[in-house]
Amino acid sequence: MSGEPNEMTGTAEPDWLQDFVREQAKTRRRSRVEVWFGRVVGVCVVLAVWQALSSFNIVQPILISSPYLVGKDIGGWFGQATLWTDLRTTLTEMLLGLLFGTVVGVVSGIIVGVRPRLAKAVQPLVIAVHSVPVVVLVPLFLLWFGFGLFPKILIVSLSVFFVMFFNTLTGTSEVNRLLISSMTIMGCGTLGIVRQVYIPSVVAWVIIAMRSAIAYALVGAVVSEFVASNSGLGYEMNNAALFLDVPRVFSVLIVLTVLGALLSGIVDVAERRLLRWR
């Protein structure tokens, strides 16, 4: 698509066309440079305003910290063991919760979705239960299952479950009924239909749901660590806030954001690989 002469047909293109194509490519390149320049300026402006607010004492520096202090804190934190133990705790909660929530959500979504009447019966109940934010249940789970990893994994699983269940249910109800009828006519049993029709068509929905599931998992893990824990990124943050260690609060936020971005990056890669046939 660059301004090369046409190699495919081998025919010589007229000079004015080559010039035109070359000119267009140049403009496009220039505008891309401009966009990136603008972005760098945007980030710099935000950081500069933040630094200025704190350096010139416009807002109390102890409350908002500053980019410099946050950078220094996060650099120091990388050398300490606490970052890695916290990261391991939160990541364990998230990944195990994602695993259980996805498996249970997808399986029950297919079981319910295969029977349209049951799906109709269950839907309003699940919506009612879902309207209670799962993170609100954190204290209850902590009371039942103690302060260890288990209640946190359960919270994460539950938030992930709802996302997965809804998406799988939608996915199964969008399956072409004609396909199922013809499979039945050809003598395929329910299990065969599930394996050959439902599961392949649900995969796309599950992968798309995975992105929001990751966000829910992150919030579930962090909030349950706020309420009661002795390790993890949420614990670290709540502790830092208690001791007015604002740079550390921002450092934890940055680590959480990067963690979320990395996980959804993995989902993006998986999506591109698994849904390539589309």
Add this chain to the structure above:
Amino acid sequence: MSSAGEESVITILSGTEPDEPAWLKEFAARELRARRRDHAMVWVERIVIVVVVLAIWQCLESFNVISAATISDPVDVVRYFFGTLLEQSGFYTDLWLTFQEMILGLIFGSAAGAVVGVALGLLPRVASAFQPVLVGLNAVPKIALAPLAVVWLGLGIQSKVLIAALGVFFVVFFNVIGGLADRDPVLTQNVRMLGLSRLQTLAAVLLPSIGVWVVTALKVAISLALIGAIVGEYVGANAGLGYEINNAINSVQVTRMVALLAVVAIIGCLLYGVIALAEKQILRWR
């Protein structure tokens, strides 16, 4: 298909079409019966599911499978809800406070989101410059800002309003900016050609459609506002439903806690219903 069956039955009942063959009448009546039975079965299944869940809960407690202190039971919860909770004046203060936090968060968050969204939607250069900052901020789990908000604004209502508003802001902002990017360029060009100024175009064409995007965003935002208010109260507060729930758990009053959680659930359901209704009203012209 369903309306066709309904119609033929209506014509049978009103007797306006006497020359319908008997087998067709028979068929229509049977169809209608089958559909009614199906509809009834759906409700029966719903009730069975709810009853089974409540029965299991009650049995777990009654037969001492799990101690009453940790799970309570439905009968106790209902009795506590109507007998004690609704009688306490403190409950209404807490309810009102949490409700205020939510609603103020919704108002401030969606107003700020709409204003910034429109501003950046109309200034594409500035929008492209700030895009990485906004995408980065959006990736931050907003609820994780709760401890920071409490440090900044204290234990009062302000910190909870901020937490609720932050979640709402991003949802509304991204919806509005998406809506503006999606607008029909022909329509704006036509209006401009008819001689309206830039500002007039904004008022006549763009602002009315913003309402639609904000309402669509509110459906998601409303549960974020509820979560923000309650979790904010978990992290640091001296009143409100979340504060009371956390307190009940610390003093192992499970019945009270479950009753309060039920209140939160009811608020969530009601607000969702209100927004869904408003959406249906506003988007009816579509």
